[in-house]
Amino acid sequence: MTSSGNKRVIGLGIVGLGGATLSMLPKFAKNAGYKIVAAADIDKDVLAAFNKDFPDSKTYTSVQDLCTNEDVELVYIATPNRFHSEHAITAFSGGKHVLIEKPMTIEIPGSIAMIEAAERAGVLLGVNVKHSFEPRVQKVREMVRIEEFGKLRLINSWRYVDWLYRPRTPEELTPEWGGGIVWRQAPHQLDIVRTIGGGMVRSVRSMAGIWDPERRVPGAHATFMEFEDGAVATSMISGYDHYDSRLLVFGPDALDPLKHAGARRELRDSLAGSAEADAAASERYGGDRAGAAVRETPGLGGGWIMGGPTVISFDHADVSFSRNGLEVFSDTERYEIDLKGPKDGRDGRLDTYYDAIVSGAPLPADGRWGMATLEVLLAIQQSGDERRELMLAHQTGSVD
Numbered sequence: 098m099t100s101s102g103n104k105r106v107i108g109l110g111i112v113g114l115g116g117a118t119l120s121m122l123p124k125f126a127k128n129a130g131y132k133i134v135a136a137a138d139i140d141k142d143v144l145a146a147f148n149k150d151f152p153d154s155k156t157y158t159s160v161q162d163l164c165t166n167e168d169v170e171l172v173y174i175a176t177p178n179r180f181h182s183e184h185a186i187t188a189f190s191g192g193k194h195v196l197i198e199k200p201m202t203i204e205i206p207g208s209i210a211m212i213e214a215a216e217r218a219g220v221l222l223g224v225n226v227k228h229s230f231e232p233r234v235q236k237v238r239e240m241v242r243i244e245e246f247g248k249l250r251l252i253n254s255w256r257y258v259d260w261l262y263r264p265r266t267p268e269e270l271t272p273e274w275g276g277g278i279v280w281r282q283a284p285h286q287l288d289i290v291r292t293i294g295g296g297m298v299r300s301v302r303s304m305a306g307i308w309d310p311e312r313r314v315p316g317a318h319a320t321f322m323e324f325e326d327g328a329v330a331t332s333m334i335s336g337y338d339h340y341d342s343r344l345l346v347f348g349p350d351a352l353d354p355l356k357h358a359g360a361r362r363e364l365r366d367s368l369a370g371s372a373e374a375d376a377a378a379s380e381r382y383g384g385d386r387a388g389a390a391v392r393e394t395p396g397l398g399g400g401w402i403m404g405g406p407t408v409i410s411f412d413h414a415d416v417s418f419s420r421n422g423l424e425v426f427s428d429t430e431r432y433e434i435d436l437k438g439p440k441d442g443r444d445g446r447l448d449t450y451y452d453a454i455v456s457g458a459p460l461p462a463d464g465r466w467g468m469a470t471l472e473v474l475l476a477i478q479q480s481g482d483e484r485r486e487l488m489l490a491h492q493t494g495s496v497d
């Protein structure tokens with residue numbers, strides 16, 4: 098750890114310079130608590146592009162080598178899902194704290210091994226679940242906690258997107274490797290829902306659908322969850338590039354009809370065969386399409402969290418995510434709470450991790466939280482396969 102003025106600065110090593118890192122890098126770069134000192138990737142082209150922009154950082158072609166760098170205190174791991182457990186355990190062996198991308202891994206034994214390895218090494222394991230740190234989500238969680246409108250009863254979260262037909266890597270199209278919409282997109286949604294509901298999911302009944310024989314990964318899910326305290330949640334995502342649920346958030350004129358089904362069209366017309374994987378790879382650091390995965394609604398912003406409606410019902414109000422924050426529809430009035438500010442969920446993730454390392458504050462969204470979300474992800478798939486409700490055993494509560 099180094100220092101800048103009076104502030105302790107955490108040396109950061111990044112593993113995997115793909116789409117996830119592209120979104121996180123500006124956040125790390127402008128946060129005075131962190132200094133990017135190293136990066137690792139197996140792709141020498143992305144490393145070279147990174148090196149041009151961060152000439153003072155060291156670059157490596159393996160996570161093992163990056164972890165020998167004594168200036169690295171925290172390793173942010175953004176490699177494909179199936180490598181998360183192995184890469185995190187390597188970092189723990191080197192005595193590093195880890196911020197792991199979501200989902201933390203793709204099977205329960207791997208997640209337990211990660212948690213135990215961090216504990217043995219006396220370091221921290223956090224999951225990069227930016228949405229549970231979003232001001233909208235934090236504010237609703239507070240409403241739940243203080244029972245501002247009575248008891249939480251129901252959370253509904255809907256999302257219709259083009260995910261399945263945007264350029265995808267082989268990793269993203271292979272279910273056993275952590276591909277498909279459940280592994281790749283539902284962790285965001287579940288973190289929002291579990292954070293608001295307090296974390297303790299009792300049971301899951303779900304369906305994860307594979308509807309397109311050309312793309313044999315789940316492209317949609319519909320899930321009913323019950324929390325231990327009796328509150329319930331329904332959540333769904335369809336990535337089949339038909340309807341776009343931003344129309345429900347921003348209004349019927351928000352999207353250009355001429356751009357309808359653009360992802361399907363591009364895939365069909367110009368990304369046949371290996372061209373798709375090449376296009377997906379060019380969304381990484383320094384690539385021609387770098388940043389294409391960041392889905393802001395033109396002129397409206399909002400990011401992932403506003404990609405579809407989220408409505409939370411209490412005894413005495415419904416509260417929805419709105420353009421500026423939250424809109425409250427209570428027994429007697431309707432009003433908007435403005436939550437616009439300089440910081441978003443990614444900032445919240447980094448700030449809470451900094452406080453945990455530097456001041457010993459409890460770390461929200463730690464390994465146990467990640468394992469609890471992983472358990473729901475596994476239950477979504479198993480419940481659909483077996484057409485029955487599943488009871489959960491690895492849940493943990495929110496750090497409020």
Ligand SMILES: NC(=O)c1ccc[n+]([C@@H]2O[C@H](COP(=O)([O-])OP(=O)(O)OC[C@H]3O[C@@H](n4cnc5c(N)ncnc54)[C@H](O)[C@@H]3O)[C@@H](O)[C@H]2O)c1
Nearest residue numbers: 113114115116117137138139140175176177178198199200
């Ligand atoms: N939090 C978010 O908003 C967000 C967004 C996108 C992806 N993700 C998550 O981030 C992770 C990565 O996804 P992505 O879309 O960035 O993938 P990607 O394919 O774009 O990037 C992965 C990078 O890891 C590198 N890599 C692969 N194996 C490696 C190894 N053994 N050692 C070092 N580097 C290796 C690849 O070369 C590539 O540059 C996934 O877990 C995904 O779920 C999170």
